[in-house]
Amino acid sequence: MSQTILISHGNGGKETQQLLQRLIFSKLPSSLKKTIDGVGLDFPDDGAVIGKLVIATDSHTVYPYFFPGGSIGKLAVNGTINDVVMMNAKPIAMLDSIVVAEGFPLNDLEKIIDDMLSVLKENNIPLVGGDFKVVPSSSMKDIVINTVGIGITENPLVDKIRPEDEIIVTGPIGVHGSLIAALQYGIQTNLQSDTKPLIKLLDVFDKFKGYIHAARDPTRGGLAATLNEWVANTEYMIVIDENKLNIPEEVKAISDVTGLDPLVLANEGIAVLSVSPQVSKDVLKELDSLGFTPSIIGKVISPENPNNKALVVVKTVIGGAKILEMPTGDIVPRIC
Numbered sequence: 001m002s003q004t005i006l007i008s009h010g011n012g013g014k015e016t017q018q019l020l021q022r023l024i025f026s027k028l029p030s031s032l033k034k035t036i037d038g039v040g041l042d043f044p045d046d047g048a049v050i051g052k053l054v055i056a057t058d059s060h061t062v063y064p065y066f067f068p069g070g071s072i073g074k075l076a077v078n079g080t081i082n083d084v085v086m087m088n089a090k091p092i093a094m095l096d097s098i099v100v101a102e103g104f105p106l107n108d109l110e111k112i113i114d115d116m117l118s119v120l121k122e123n124n125i126p127l128v129g130g131d132f133k134v135v136p137s138s139s140m141k142d143i144v145i146n147t148v149g150i151g152i153t154e155n156p157l158v159d160k161i162r163p164e165d166e167i168i169v170t171g172p173i174g175v176h177g178s179l180i181a182a183l184q185y186g187i188q189t190n191l192q193s194d195t196k197p198l199i200k201l202l203d204v205f206d207k208f209k210g211y212i213h214a215a216r217d218p219t220r221g222g223l224a225a226t227l228n229e230w231v232a233n234t235e236y237m238i239v240i241d242e243n244k245l246n247i248p249e250e251v252k253a254i255s256d257v258t259g260l261d262p263l264v265l266a267n268e269g270i271a272v273l274s275v276s277p278q279v280s281k282d283v284l285k286e287l288d289s290l291g292f293t294p295s296i297i298g299k300v301i302s303p304e305n306p307n308n309k310a311l312v313v314v315k316t317v318i319g320g321a322k323i324l325e326m327p328t329g330d331i332v333p334r335i336c
Contacts, residue, residue, distance in 0.1 A: 177265025
C-alpha cells in the first residue's frame with residue numbers, strides 16, 4: 001500500500017477497503033464494532049442498526065457542484081436517505097455539516113442549501129441539527145457536505161445473499177458517474193444525473209418481507225463494488241449477464257471515449273436487490289408499477305469449484321466470461 005493518500009483511496013473500491021482495514025477495522029476489538037443490540041462495523045453495510053434505529057452517515061464532494069439534474073445539495077440528502085432506506089428503515093430525521101472554502105460564492109451556497117431543504121420538505125424529513133465551518137482557501141477547494149440520516153425499522157435489512165437469489169437492478173446503470181466524467185473531460189452530453197430518493201422501495205421491502213435478502217444503492221464503485229462486497233467472505237459467487245444490463249447508449253458512448261467501465265461508475269438513483277427466485281418476477285412487476293425500470297441481471301450460485309467462491313463473473317455478449325473485480329485505481333475523482 002502507498003505510504004501517502006491517493007485519490008484511489010476514496011473510490012469506494014479495493015484501495016478504500018485496504019485503507020479502512022489498516023486504519024480502523026484491524027484496530028478495533030469485536031466488542032467495539034457494534035452495540036449490544038445491533039449491527040455495525042462487524043458487518044459493514046449502508047448504515048448501522050441500534051435496536052429499531054438505523055443510522056447512516058456520508059460525506060459528499062463532487063466537481064462540478066452543480067450538474068444537470070442536481071447539485072451537491074440534492075446528492076448529499078438523497079444519498080443518505082437512500083442509505084437508510086436500503087436497510088429497510090423509514091427516514092425520520094437528518095443532520096448536516098457543511099464545510100466551505102473562504103471565497104465560496106454566497107449565492108451558490110444558498111442554492112445548494114435550498115436544494116437540500118427541498119428534498120427534505122418533499123419527503124417530510126426534519127432537519128434536526130448540524131454544523132457550519134469556513135476554512136482558508138489554501139486548505140481546501142469549494143465545498144464538502146456531511147449528512148447523518150436516522151431511520152426507524154421493525155425489520156432491518158442486513159445484506160446476506162443466498163444461493164439461487166436473483167440479482168435485480170431497478171434502473172439504468174452508470175448514469176451519474178458518466179455525467180460527471182463527461183463534465184470533467186469536457187464531453188458534450190444530454191445526460192441528467194439520476195440522483196433521487198428511493199423511499200418508495202420501502203413498500204417493496206414490506207410486501208416481500210423475508211424474500212429480499214440484500215439491498216444496496218451502488219454509489220462509489222458502482223455495481224462492481226456492490227456485488228464484490230456481497231460475495232466477499234462467502235462460499236458463493238455471482239454471475240451476471242452482460243446482455244441484461246440496462247446501460248444507456250449515451251453512457252456507453254462516454255465510456256468508449258473515456259475508457260471507463262459503466263459497471264464501476266457511481267449511480268445515485270437506483271438500487272441493487274438480491275431476491276429469492278420464488279418472488280423475483282413479482283418484485284419486478286411491483287417495481288415497474290412504482291415507476292422503476294427493473295431488470296434481472298444475474299444470480300447467486302454455489303460454485304462447484306471452491307476456488308471460484310467470492311467471485312463476480314460476467315457472461316459477455318459474445319458468449320465468453322470475465323471476472324468483474326472490485327474497482328481499483330482512479331475512477332472519476334470528486335464524484336459523489
